Amino acid sequence: MPSFKGQYEHSVDNKGRVAFPAKLRKTVSPDAQDRFTILRGLEPCLYLYPQDRWELVEKKLSKINNFSLKGRTVIRNFLRFAEDLSLDKQNRLSLPSHLMDFSEIDSTAIFIGAGERIEIWSPGKLEKVDNELSFESYQDLFEQVMGGNIEEEE
Amino acid sequence: MPSFKGQYEHSVDNKGRVAFPAKLRKTVSPDAQDRFTILRGLEPCLYLYPQDRWELVEKKLSKINNFSLKGRTVIRNFLRFAEDLSLDKQNRLSLPSHLMDFSEIDSTAIFIGAGERIEIWSPGKLEKVDNELSFESYQDLFEQVMGGNIEEEE
DNA sequence: CACTATCCCCCACATCTCCCCACAATGTAC
DNA sequence: GTACATTGTGGGGAGATGTGGGGGATAGTG
Numbered sequence: 001m002p003s004f005k006g007q008y009e010h011s012v013d014n015k016g017r018v019a020f021p022a023k024l025r026k027t028v029s030p031d032a033q034d035r036f037t038i039l040r041g042l043e044p045c046l047y048l049y050p051q052d053r054w055e056l057v058e059k060k061l062s063k064i065n066n067f068s069l070k071g072r073t074v075i076r077n078f079l080r081f082a083e084d085l086s087l088d089k090q091n092r093l094s095l096p097s098h099l100m101d102f103s104e105i106d107s108t109a110i111f112i113g114a115g116e117r118i119e120i121w122s123p124g125k126l127e128k129v130d131n132e133l134s135f136e137s138y139q140d141l142f143e144q145v146m147g148g149n150i151e152e153e154e
Numbered sequence: 155m156p157s158f159k160g161q162y163e164h165s166v167d168n169k170g171r172v173a174f175p176a177k178l179r180k181t182v183s184p185d186a187q188d189r190f191t192i193l194r195g196l197e198p199c200l201y202l203y204p205q206d207r208w209e210l211v212e213k214k215l216s217k218i219n220n221f222s223l224k225g226r227t228v229i230r231n232f233l234r235f236a237e238d239l240s241l242d243k244q245n246r247l248s249l250p251s252h253l254m255d256f257s258e259i260d261s262t263a264i265f266i267g268a269g270e271r272i273e274i275w276s277p278g279k280l281e282k283v284d285n286e287l288s289f290e291s292y293q294d295l296f297e298q299v300m301g302g303n304i305e306e307e308e
Numbered sequence: 309c310a311c312t313a314t315c316c317c318c319c320a321c322a323t324c325t326c327c328c329c330a331c332a333a334t335g336t337a338c
Numbered sequence: 339g340t341a342c343a344t345t346g347t348g349g350g351g352a353g354a355t356g357t358g359g360g361g362g363a364t365a366g367t368g
Contacts, residue, residue, distance in 0.1 A: 011347075015325090019346050037159075042296055058157050061269060072196070074295045076268045077287065079159040083177070088327070090346080098161075165357070169315090173356050242316060245355080 001053070002027050004113030009123075011108055016100060017092045018109045024118060025091065034091075038099060039082035044125045046095075046103050048085075048118040095120075155207075156181050158267030163277075165262055170254060171246045172263045178272060179245065192253060193236035198279045200249075200257050202239075202265075202272040210270075249274075 008021035028034070032050035037057075041047045049057065061078065065071040083096050095105065105122040112119040133141075162175035182188075186204035195201045203211060215232065219225040237250050249259065259276040266273045266280075 013348060015348090017347090022345060042293055061157065066270065069196070072268070073287070074298065076266060076273065077292060077295060079157060079268055080161040080266045082159040082267075084159070084180075090328095092346090094326080167358065169359095171357090176355060243318080244357090246357095248315075 001029070001116070003115045004118050005115075006113045008111045009108060010111070012095065012100075012105060016095045016097060017088075018095060020087055020091050020093055021111050022091070024111060024113060027113070034087040036085045036087075036093070037082055038085050038093075038096070038120075039078075040099065040102055041119060043119075043129065044103055045122075046099055046105075046120040048093075048120060049116075053116055155183070155270070157269045158272050160267045162265045163262060164265070166249065166254075166259060170249050170251060171242070172249060174241055174245050174247055175265050176245070178265060178267055181267070188241040190239045190241075190247070191236055192239050192247075192250070192274075193232070194253065194256055195273060197273075197283065198257060199276075200253055200259075200274040202247075202274060203270075207270050 004024055004027050006021075006023060008024065010019045010021065012018045028050045029052050031052040035051040037049045037051065037054040039047055061075055064074055066075070081099070081102070083099070085093050087093060095109070100106065103120065103122055104125055105120065108123050110121045110123060110126055112121060158178055158181050160175075160177055162177065164173045164175065166172045182204045183206050185206045189205040191203045191205065191208040193201055215229055218229055220229070235253070235256070237253070239247050241247060249263070254260065257274065257276055258279055259274065262277050264275045264277060264280055266275060
């Protein structure tokens with residue numbers, strides 16, 4: 001499974017449709033059948049999973065105990081802001097309005113390939129988190145995450 | 155079996171009827187034949203199971219020890235407020251009045267896809283539990299589910 | 309038996325979604 | 339440069355969906 005990478009800016013029309021970047025489509029597995037699941041991200045952006053990768057997430061969810069309060073709370077709040085999407089014949093996604101509100105996306109959306117998933121940002125929110133992250137602290141983060149011998153990982 | 159997901163708000167008419175969300179219907183297995191079981195939830199909401207998934211719940215219940223007081227109490231109180239429902243020709247559910255009372259649903263019902271079942275909430279009750287869930291704990295929950303590299307799974 | 313309440317079917321209709329067509333912009337081959 | 343394919347953007351319209359109300363069949367009550 002190759003990683004999604006790169007950043008692509010597209011306009012959103014007044015029906016909430018946005019073209020899916022052609023270069024990202026080349027990374028989507030044919031198994032996914034141009035079907036996706038989109039949901040609220042932890043940051044003020046949206047997460048987009050091709051179907052085959054989303055199924056791995058569901059597999060994890062299905063292992064959570066449904067007869068505990070905490071388990072039910074996890075499942076409810078995770079799934080309630082998720083929706084299935086497909087590409088139309090022009091390779092566009094129709095963003096649900098509640099997710100556009102959440103992410104403050106209106107006329108422009110920025111796709112960011114982020115490994116196993118794709119993130120979709122509004123320009124404003126993206127600029128804001130960029131400004132909060134100085135180059136120095138990015139260096140620090142990088143070292144914290146990548147530090148040590150990568151090959152020893154797990 | 156795909157998970158139920160998403161949140162949908164519908165109005166309840168003065169006959170207690172409410173449209174079953176079309177997107178959720180796409181997730182219901184044809185095996186279920188548009189037949190459901192509805193019952194009191196453990197939270198102040200209603201649980202709605204398509205027939206095929208309800209049968210899995212019954213299977214679980216049947217494994218509970220019937221000769222212990224606790225076991226009998228659980229079974230009795232779980233099942234006593236359960237009813238069978240079907241969709242009418244306009245894909246609506248007729249909510250039993252005792253369940254509308256319990257869940258405090260009157261003119262508006264919110265459907266939440268929660269994995270193997272569907273929850274039905276009144277706006278007021280839902281807002282209350284939302285307020286009790288801080289963003290931090292949502293982050294924690296999220297990381298429990300999504301944490302780790304998905305590709306390493308299994 | 310009459311009366312009433314409830315259920316469920318049908319019809320009507322406003323709204324929304326999605327599919328299709330058109331075309332502009334961009335990239336590529338010759 | 340020109341022709342052609344791919345990609346990005348916009349809009350119109352058919353069909354699906356959500357909502358309300360009327361009315362007939364059925365069952366429960368006095």
